[in-house]
Amino acid sequence: MLSSLNNPRSALVDESLVAEALKIARPAIANILNHSERSPDARFVYVVVLNPVVAGDMLYEDFFGEGGGSPERRKKRYDLIARSKARIAQRTGLDTGNVVACSPALLLSEETLFEGGVNVGGVPVGVSGVESFLDEAIARVIASVINGLAKQRLEQYRSQKVAFLP
Numbered sequence: 535m536l537s538s539l540n541n542p543r544s545a546l547v548d549e550s551l552v553a554e555a556l557k558i559a560r561p562a563i564a565n566i567l568n569h570s571e572r573s574p575d576a577r578f579v580y581v582v583v584l585n586p587v588v589a590g591d592m593l594y595e596d597f598f599g600e601g602g603g604s605p606e607r608r609k610k611r612y613d614l615i616a617r618s619k620a621r622i623a624q625r626t627g628l629d630t631g632n633v634v635a636c637s638p639a640l641l642l643s644e645e646t647l648f649e650g651g652v653n654v655g656g657v658p659v660g661v662s663g664v665e666s667f668l669d670e671a672i673a674r675v676i677a678s679v680i681n682g683l684a685k686q687r688l689e690q691y692r693s694q695k696v697a698f699l700p
Contacts, residue, residue, distance in 0.1 A: 542587050542588050543585060543587065543588065543591075544585060544586045544587050544684075545699035545700065546684040546687045546688055546699070547585070547586050547593070547657060547680060547684050548593070549593050549594065551680065551683050551684065551687065552583050552593045552594045552680060553594070554683060555676060555679040555680040555682075555683050556581075556594065556676065556679075558679050558683075559675050559676050559679045560598070562672075562675045563579070563598050563599075563672050563675065563676075564598075564599075566668055566671050566672050566675070567579070567598070567599050567664060567668070567672075569668060570664040570665060570668055571665065572664055572665075577599050577600070577663075577664060578597055578598060578599025578600065578663050578664075579597065579598050579599060579612070579616075579661045579662060579663030579664055579669060579672055580595070580596070580597045580612040580613045580615075580616040580661070580662050580663055581594065581595065581596060581597070581598060581616060581659070581660075581661050581672070581673075581676065582594070582595045582613075582616040582617050582619070582620040582659065582660040582661075583595070583620070583657070583658070583659050583676065583677075583680065584620045584621070584624050584658040584659075584660075586624075586656045586657050586658065587656075589621075589624060589625070590621065590624075592617075595613065595616070595617070597612070597663070598672075599663070611662075612662040612663045613662075615646050615648060615650075615660075615662035616650070616651075616660040616661055616662040616663075617660060618644075618645050618646040618651075618660065619646055619648065619649075619650045619651025619660030619661065619662060619669075619673070620651050620658045620659060620660030621645070621651075621658075621660070622640075622641070622645055622646070622651050622660075623651035623652055623653040623658040623659070623660065624653065624658035626640050626653075627653050627656075628640075628653060629649075629651065629652045629653060629670065629674075630646070630648065630649050630650060630651035630652070630660075630670075631649035631650075631666075631667075631670055634647055634648070634649060646662075648662070648666045648669070649666040649667060649669065649670045650662055650666050650669030650670045650672075650673055651670075651673060652670060652673040652674050652677050653677070654674065654677035654678050654680075654681050655677070655681035655684070656681075657677045657680045657681055657684075658677075659673040659674075659676050659677040659680075660673060661673040661676070
């Protein structure tokens with residue numbers, strides 16, 4: 535049991551679970567991107583998923599969408615904003631939309647002031663690239679699928695009568 539203190543990672547949410555969640559969420563993300571008012575060649579988002587139990591530890595980061603040209607253009611600023619949104623959601627336990635609207639005093643120097651970071655079931659996700667409200671919708675979809683798959687893993691352990699997570 536002490537090994538979890540030396541290696542503080544979620545027993546249920548890891549890179550493989552996040553990859554599976556993103557595969558499941560991909561069609562929804564594409565549909566949400568189609569609702570953007572941006573030109574079709576600029577409909578993309580940068581996605582960051584942080585480890586639920588270790589501040590700043592990244593489980594996933596990459597872009598989604600066909601627009602935006604080269605990967606360098608896609609990452610310009612959007613990666614920094616998405617990381618900031620995820621860190622705010624992780625640090626506060628709140629969605630960035632709630633922080634900006636209701637608790638702006640929680641924002642730290644050099645943090646973004648845009649919506650698009652969520653914390654669903656302790657899973658922090660930040661998204662940046664289209665309108666902030668669509669960024670937030672995409673982040674919520676991703677975090678919800680991750681949370682659902684984590685619950686599924688937990689149930690699999692329970693059905694095996696495991697008393698402690700490996």
